[in-house]
Each structure stands twice: as C-alpha cells, then as structure tokens.
Amino acid sequence: MNFNDIKLKEDAYQVATYVKMPIAVESGSGAWVWTSDGERYLDLYGGHAVCATGHSHPRVVVAIKEQAEKLLFYSNLVYSEIRGRTAEKLVAVAPGELIQAFFCNSGTEANENAMRMARMATGRNKIVSFTGGFHGRTADSISATFLGKYRKLGEPNVPHHVEAPFGDLESAERLIDRETAGVIIEPIQSMAGVNEATPEYFSGLRHICDRNGAMLIFDEVQTGVGRTGNWFFAGSKLAAGAFPDVVTLAKSLGSGIPVGACLVNERVASSIALNDLGTTFGGGMIAMAAVLATLEAIEDEDMITNARLVEERLRDSLGGVPGVVRLRGKGCLLGIEFDSPCKPKYDALLESGVITGTSSNPNVLRLLPPLCVDADVAADAIADVLRKPFSVAT
Numbered sequence: 001m002n003f004n005d006i007k008l009k010e011d012a013y014q015v016a017t018y019v020k021m022p023i024a025v026e027s028g029s030g031a032w033v034w035t036s037d038g039e040r041y042l043d044l045y046g047g048h049a050v051c052a053t054g055h056s057h058p059r060v061v062v063a064i065k066e067q068a069e070k071l072l073f074y075s076n077l078v079y080s081e082i083r084g085r086t087a088e089k090l091v092a093v094a095p096g097e098l099i100q101a102f103f104c105n106s107g108t109e110a111n112e113n114a115m116r117m118a119r120m121a122t123g124r125n126k127i128v129s130f131t132g133g134f135h136g137r138t139a140d141s142i143s144a145t146f147l148g149k150y151r152k153l154g155e156p157n158v159p160h161h162v163e164a165p166f167g168d169l170e171s172a173e174r175l176i177d178r179e180t181a182g183v184i185i186e187p188i189q190s191m192a193g194v195n196e197a198t199p200e201y202f203s204g205l206r207h208i209c210d211r212n213g214a215m216l217i218f219d220e221v222q223t224g225v226g227r228t229g230n231w232f233f234a235g236s237k238l239a240a241g242a243f244p245d246v247v248t249l250a251k252s253l254g255s256g257i258p259v260g261a262c263l264v265n266e267r268v269a270s271s272i273a274l275n276d277l278g279t280t281f282g283g284g285m286i287a288m289a290a291v292l293a294t295l296e297a298i299e300d301e302d303m304i305t306n307a308r309l310v311e312e313r314l315r316d317s318l319g320g321v322p323g324v325v326r327l328r329g330k331g332c333l334l335g336i337e338f339d340s341p342c343k344p345k346y347d348a349l350l351e352s353g354v355i356t357g358t359s360s361n362p363n364v365l366r367l368l369p370p371l372c373v374d375a376d377v378a379a380d381a382i383a384d385v386l387r388k389p390f391s392v393a394t
C-alpha cells in the first residue's frame with residue numbers, strides 16, 4: 001500500500017490524537033527503518049526511546065518466536081521458568097540494593113505501582129514530584145506530572161500530590177516532610193527538553209528522604225536499561241551513587257514488546273503482602289522472553305559503552321555548528337539546544353532521512369537513538385544537515 005492510502009485509512013479509523021510524521025514505517029534493522037515507499041531513514045528517535053537494541057534485533061526476534069511456539073501466555077497464577085530467569089537477570093544488572101522485580105505493562109503502570117508501594121511502605125499519602133517531570137497518563141502518574149498541560153488533562157487529579165522545583169534542594173527540604181510517602185523523580189527530564197540536575201542533588205534528595213522516612217522513586221522509564229551509558233541512573237556517578245527505594249522501567253526494556261517493571265529494595269519488598277499488587281499481563285511469557293533477550297543483547301554487544309561513544313561523537317561534531325547552544329543529556333538521551341525553535345531543523349533532518357524528536361522546550365531537539373547506532377554515522381548525519389546554510393537561517 002502506498003503512503004497516501006495508509007494515511008487515509010489510519011486517519012479514518014484511528015482517533016486523531018497523535019501528531020505524526022508524514023511517513024509509514026514498514027520494516028527496520030538496527031538504527032534504520034524503511035518506509036512503505038521504500039525510503040530508508042536513520043532513526044535517531046529509536047521508535048520513541050523504545051528500540052534500545054535497534055529495530056527487530058535478531059536475538060530478540062528469535063527469543064520471541066521460540067517462546068511464541070511454546071506458550072504465548074499464562075499469568076502470575078503459575079510459575080514460569082522464563083519469568084524467573086528474566087527477573088534474576090534484571091536484578092543482576094540492577095544496582096545491588098534493588099533485589100526484586102514487579103512486572104507490569106507500561107511506564108505509567110510502573111509509576112502507579114511505585115507510588116502505591118511508597119504509600120504501603122510508609123502508611124502515608126503525600127507524593128512529591130518535580131516541575132518538568134513526565135510520569136505517564138493514568139490517574140496517579142498524570143497527577144505527579146507537573147509539565148505543560150498534562151496534569152490538567154488528568155483532572156480531577158489524585159489528591160496529596162505536591163510540586164517541587166527540579167534541581168533545587170532547598171525547596172525539597174521544605175516540601176518533603178514526615179507526611180511524605182514518596183518522592184518520584186525523572187532523573188533526566190526528557191520530554192521537558194532533557195533537563196539535568198547535579199549528582200549531588202540526587203544524593204541530597206536521598207538524605208532528605210531518609211531523614212523523613214520517605215521512599216525515593218527514580219522514574220527510569222527513559223534513563224534505564226543502558227540509555228545514559230550506565231545500566232541505570234540509580235547508583236551511578238550521575239546520581240553520586242544514590243540508590244532509590246524503587247526504580248521504574250518500561251520503553252527500552254522489551255525492545256518494543258510492551259512491558260514495564262518496578263525494581264524494589266528490601267524495605268519496599270517486605271512491605272508488600274500477597275494480593276496487594278497485580279496485573280493480568282505483567283510477567284507474560286512473550287514479554288519476559290523479550291526482556292531477557294534485550295538485556296543479554298545490550299550486555300553481550302557492549303551497547304552501554306557505545307551509548308557513551310554516541311554522546312562523545314555528537315559533542316565533537318556539534319562544536320562550532322551555528323545556532324547550537326549546547327548538547328544536553330547523557331549517552332543516548334540527548335537534547336540539542338538551539339538559540340531558536342528547533343522545528344525547522346527537525347523538518348530539515350526528516351527531509352534528509354533522519355528521524356529525531358522535539359520536546360516541550362521549543363528550542364530543544366531530542367535524540368533517543370538505539371544504543372547500537374553507529375556513533376560516527378549518527379554524529380555525521382546530524383552535523384551535515386545542521387551545517388547547511390538554510391538551517392542556520394531558520
């Protein structure tokens with residue numbers, strides 16, 4: 001089917017709530033996708049920060065196929081070898097303090113459960129979250145999302161949510177108290193325009209939470225699973241070694257198969273009783289096979305080191321490019337900040353066969369490429385287009 005026919009059909013039968021690129025993607029391999037019209041694009045948006053291992057990574061595809069032939073699904077009412085092996089592997093690559101996993105289906109569901117865990121562990125209700133963080137679109141998660149119009153879209157909001165400025169420890173001191181159940185933070189605020197805080201900010205938050213008996217939750221839906229050049233933001237140098245009580249994951253975790261997870265420490269794990277949490281599809285066999293293969297592919301192919309190289313090469317190649325103010329972010333979670341709106345650059349890149357993303361900050365263009373992208377290819381593709389005179393003029 002050609003693009004126009006595909007577009008007509010989708011527009012006719014799918015609710016019109018997504019702003020779409022004018023392409024229909026049909027197949028993919030590594031960091032490349034091919035459209036219905038046979039054109040090739042370099043995907044520096046990684047299928048929306050999802051395809052960490054690249055599109056249709058052969059190891060993930062084989063794992064899904066083999067599992068599908070054995071058993072598509074059974075819930076957590078039965079034991080399953082693949083679920084046990086996947087949970088073991090996920091805990092093995094996580095920071096040492098995080099000892100168990102709870103599987104669900106998406107980022108927002110992981111965050112809902114994380115906030116519920118914080119309330120269970122403390123017997124309190126108040127949740128503190130930060131200006132600019134995005135946590136999802138279900139009731140509790142959207143109530144914790146103090147970014148643009150999102151929270152308003154979730155009205156009536158869940159009570160007991162409090163907004164704190166991002167990166168400001170003094171206000172965190174004031175707002176986190178002995179009524180606080182949990183503090184949820186997106187460690188690098190991706191959608192807001194790749195906003196970062198200092199490592200000391202995270203260790204400071206840890207101390208404030210400890211002093212008040214509040215649970216610290218890192219929403220690593222974007223930063224997790226290797227994207228920042230570390231398996232997790234939690235416990236890394238980026239967080240000055242600070243460990244949260246809960247880490248939430250989704251996006252990259254299953255290479256495109258919907259899956260989310262909460263990783264918890266001993267204190268949180270021991271406060272959860274039988275039947276306190278649950279979801280039908282969480283921990284299903286296809287998702288587990290995809291997660292295990294994803295983690296193994298990232299590890300065996302050293303994609304985390306590559307993610308660091310991508311950042312390094314981008315920093316080099318953007319030096320002296322007119323209009324570029326700076327490169328924000330870490331690894332394969334990057335934002336190019338311009339001195340003017342980035343939309344013309346986004347359009348020019350797409351026109352040249354390079355998929356990138358915008359953000360809530362009109363001047364910041366986001367790059368969320370697969371962790372396996374060739375660093376030189378990515379850096380050259382961006383710099384070549386941005387150095388063209390018409391980009392400078394816009």
Ligand SMILES: Cc1ncc(COP(=O)(O)O)c(C=O)c1O
Pocket residue numbers: 106107108109111134135136137186190191219220221222250251
């Ligand atoms: C940091 C963060 N948290 C949570 C979510 C929600 O994840 P999902 O769309 O899988 O519900 C997103 C989605 O973009 C996100 O970027």
